[in-house]
Amino acid sequence: MRRPLAIALLALCAAGCGSGGHEAATTATVAPKPLPSFATARAKTLAAGTARFRETAAIDVGGNELKAYDRGTVALDGSRAHIYKLSAGTSIPGEVIVVGDVVYSNENVQAAMSSPDVKPWTKLDRRALTAGERASRPDELAHILAPVYLAYGARAVRLDRRVSDGALYWARVDPVLALKRMPPAARAVVATAIHGDYPSKQFNVKFWIDAQDRIRPWLLVNVLDEIHKLIGEGHDIRGYFHWTLTDNFEWTEGWRLRFGLVELDPATQARTVRPSGRLYAEIARSNLLSQELRDAYGARPALSKS
DSSP states (O other): OEEEOOSEEEEEOSOSSOOOOOOOOSSOOOOOOOOOOHHHHHHHHHHHOEEEEEEEEEEEETTEEEEEEEEEEEETTSSEEEEEEEOTTOSSOEEEEEETTEEEEOOOHHHHHHOTTSOSOEEEEGGGSOHHHHHHSOOHHHHHHHHHHGGGGEEEEEEEEEETTEEEEEEEEOHHHHHHHSOHHHHHHHHHHHHHHSOSSOEEEEEEEEOSOOHHHHHHHHHHHHHHHHHHTTOOOOEEEEEOSBOOOBTTTBTOOOOOSEEEOTTTOOEEEOHHHHHHHHHHHHTEEEHHHHHHTSSOOBOOOO
């Protein structure tokens, strides 16, 4: 099904708070692409709503290092998760599915295969736990979500190196500062896990920051879909203004914030259309928000790595 989108699509060039720059010089040194911003990565990750993750935990037991591995997907509001776990000393991964307050667990795979008395799946309704039990035993989501919010406590951030899909940053994380700065709703979920999983004093953390254009296409399609619904309800909407056409210079942030549908290299003035820009052009040319686009961009993009 193809849906007509009877609104004007306009992209604003950078103006007011910055400048789009000057014409390119005839000879110029080609500068590397701008690094993804650590300052804005936290907000972008949380705005995405969901994440794929990989996590490795190293445990020192009597001088011997044991490692456990988790991977899966998670909703950052704590409502859903699907986790595969390879615990230390086991060779078969278990599985955990979280739906709201209910946790379905298949972590005892090896034991269940060895004994018919061991249930392969268990169900825990956290609403049945006492307040003390909930506070003393953070759930699977708390352990997975805690690393996402460590960035709230980042100090002394420095670039480690560029990588093919972004950049790696080192930071000194203050857990007390992280808990103080994070939203109260998140603090209620991850506080016990942060206290239990990490040192009480400052510690070093390496963050991977994504450089791919993953948020804008999803945002464009879903915002325009909502506008279309509002028009159908009779609201007087005359147009849609997208900020912004090209990356621009912000007086307080410099070139670090990359708003543009078109990537701008400040050194050479070279412009490269991002995937979101091509998507915007497709919608504008057809004046349609097709069902195919709505299906393709209906799910929030996953950003996180660990």
